[in-house]
Amino acid sequence: PSRFPIKNDHYSYLKNGLKVAPVVAKPVQNQQISVVSKQNTIKVENEKLLTDVSIFPNPMTDKLNMTYNVKRNTNVSIKIMDVLGNEVVTLMSQRVEAGEQKNSFQLSNRLSPGFYFVRVIAGTEPFIKRISIL
Structure with missing residues (x-):
């Protein structure tokens, strides 16, 4: 006989039609159980x-200001993309120190009026924000 018999007097049905029987465990008596645990x-x-x-x-209109924080020293690239995802302007691509960063970029005569996306990549982590140029 099994130490852990399944009591088959009650079934449950899941949404997908599977029949599930509850498991009833019967305690083992008069036996010592040792548990060895290694924690990583x-x-x-x-x-x-x-x-x-x-x-x-x-x-x-002519100037984009940015502030952001990076948790550790990393490579950061800041690019402006058009609505189709094509790179229009690379504003910055360099290694920055951990902490708060502040940048200003002149956009005069670099972009036509319309909607664009600023894509910031720190390491491999992207951030994208929509902007409007008047």
């Missing part, structure tokens, strides 16, 4: 590398 710690970094991105003014 794995550090997972989910923390965003790029935070607090602010692009202003929006709409803009």
Whole structure:
């Protein structure tokens, strides 16, 4: 006989039609059970590398201002893309130090009036924001 018999007097049905029987465990008596545990710690970094991105003014005419934070030293590229995703202007592509960053870019005569996207990539982490040029 099994140590953990399944009691078959009640079934449940799931939405997909599967029949499920509840499992009833019967405790094992008069036996010693030893549990050996080894604990490993794995550090997972989910923390965003790029935070607090602010692009202003929006709409803009001739100047784009940006502030953002990076958690550690990393490569950052800032590009302006058209509505089809084509790169129109590369504003910056360089390594930056960890901490708050402030940038201003002159856009005079570089973009026609319309809608664009500013794409910021810090390391491999992207951030995209729509902007309007008047």
